[in-house]
Amino acid sequence: MLEAIRLSENNVRNGGGPFGAVIAKDGEIVATGVNRVTSDCDPTAHAEVNAIRAACARLGTFDLSGCELYSSCEPCPMCLGAIYWAHLDKLYYGNDKKDAAGIGFDDAFIYRELDLKPEDRALKSERLLPDKAIEAFRQWADKADKVEY
Amino acid sequence: MLEAIRLSENNVRNGGGPFGAVIAKDGEIVATGVNRVTSDCDPTAHAEVNAIRAACARLGTFDLSGCELYSSCEPCPMCLGAIYWAHLDKLYYGNDKKDAAGIGFDDAFIYRELDLKPEDRALKSERLLPDKAIEAFRQWADKADKVEY
Numbered sequence: 001m002l003e004a005i006r007l008s009e010n011n012v013r014n015g016g017g018p019f020g021a022v023i024a025k026d027g028e029i030v031a032t033g034v035n036r037v038t039s040d041c042d043p044t045a046h047a048e049v050n051a052i053r054a055a056c057a058r059l060g061t062f063d064l065s066g067c068e069l070y071s072s073c074e075p076c077p078m079c080l081g082a083i084y085w086a087h088l089d090k091l092y093y094g095n096d097k098k099d100a101a102g103i104g105f106d107d108a109f110i111y112r113e114l115d116l117k118p119e120d121r122a123l124k125s126e127r128l129l130p131d132k133a134i135e136a137f138r139q140w141a142d143k144a145d146k147v148e149y
Numbered sequence: 150m151l152e153a154i155r156l157s158e159n160n161v162r163n164g165g166g167p168f169g170a171v172i173a174k175d176g177e178i179v180a181t182g183v184n185r186v187t188s189d190c191d192p193t194a195h196a197e198v199n200a201i202r203a204a205c206a207r208l209g210t211f212d213l214s215g216c217e218l219y220s221s222c223e224p225c226p227m228c229l230g231a232i233y234w235a236h237l238d239k240l241y242y243g244n245d246k247k248d249a250a251g252i253g254f255d256d257a258f259i260y261r262e263l264d265l266k267p268e269d270r271a272l273k274s275e276r277l278l279p280d281k282a283i284e285a286f287r288q289w290a291d292k293a294d295k296v297e298y
Contacts (some may be wrong), residue, residue, distance in 0.1 A: 001277045008285035012292060018285035038296040042202055043211045043234040049193050062192045072282050077263060078234060081227025083272065084259045085192040091274040094282025103290050104297065110233045114226060114263055123232065125240040128150045133221050133243025136157035136167035141252045143161060147187040148253065 001070045001092055007034050007047070008072035015039065018103070021047035022070040023055040023088070030067060031055035047071060048079035052086045062149055064088050073100055076107040077114050085149075150219045150241055156183050156196070157221035164188065167252070170196035171219040172204040172237070179216060180204035196220060197228035201235045211298055213237050222249055225256040226263050234298075 007020025017035035024030060033050030037043055048071050056062055064086040073095040075083060083091060101108040113121050140146060156169025166184035173179060182199030186192055197220050205211055213235040222244040224232060232240060250257040262270050289295060 002281070005278065005282050005285065008282070009288060012285055012288045012295075015296065017298070018289040020285075037211050037234075037298045041205045041209060041211050043205065043213075043236075043298070044193065044198050044201060044231045053191055053193060056190045056192065060190055062186050062190050064192075070277075072285060074276075076230055076234075077226050078230025079227075080263060080272075081225055081230060081259055082193045084255065084262065085186075085225075085227060087192075088272070091272060092277050093274065094276070094278050095286055096276065096279070099279075099283060099286055103286050106233065110230055111263070113233065114229060114260070123229075123237070123240060125242065127223075127243070127245065128219075128241050129154065129243050130245070130248075132151070133154050133157070134248060136154065136161055136169075136221060137244060137248055137252045139158060139161045140167040146161075147164065149166070149186045149192070 001072075001094060003029065003032070004047075004070040004072045005094060007032055011035055011047075017047075017105075018072070019047040020072045021051040023051045023064065023067050024070065025059075025067045031058050044078065046076065046079050047073075048075050049082050052082055052088075056086070062086070068092065073097075074107070076100075076105075077110050150221075150243060152178065152181070153196075153219040153221045154243060156181055160184055160196075166196075166254075167221070168196040169221045170200040172200045172213065172216050173219065174208075174216045180207050193227065195225065195228050196222075197224050198231050201231055201237075205235070211235070217241065222246075223256070225249075225254075226259050 011034040031054035160183040168184040180203035
């Protein structure tokens, strides 16, 4: 956690957002990440997502079971979703989403939005062509040699 | 939407998950994405995230205001979070999260987890060193020349 915090402070000095993350396995650091949204022109380049991608690249897997994530801040819904998809064993965090809201980040707003029904969200959404879209799901269900994740 | 669906079917044939996404601006396609979790060893490489990354790279921005996303399936919490961070104007989707659960994807499970208090989630989490972690947030708040996002 001290390393994740050090990375978060370093990243402010480097012009990035105040977030750092570390992935560890068996007590050793596997990969780190910092927020690079503005420097990489990538709104998904949060510290946790970058750490997950780096750890997967290093370990050659899309499944981080057996690893733990240390994040300088409680993950936003995007990063928390990524943590579930990566099957990380445990999450440690320093600041929480209220602290993030206090310095102008949208985490708490996005958590509230996800709690709403789609029709009540600020993000407008509309379902189209479900009868055609389902065909790919049927093909997936029928595929014998698929790699599940 | 027809293009997003075409991409989703194509991706099953190519060994990937049954998901495709398209980002459009002013009626023109800006970028597309398909699910590459297993082929790229990247659990964050969902169709919507890949389309957002590609659109941002093409337009040279981390802000996709003015763009719309067409996804062959209702986004999971990770992708929905990414859509908020990218400031997309509107979301169109084909299959929904129940359809995704029906063929074995965790979307509905992750939505339920996010609704729970951290202590009730399957993912174990623990807060550490908040007094040290807050220092990076103070530095960010005090920084005059920061690029906000």
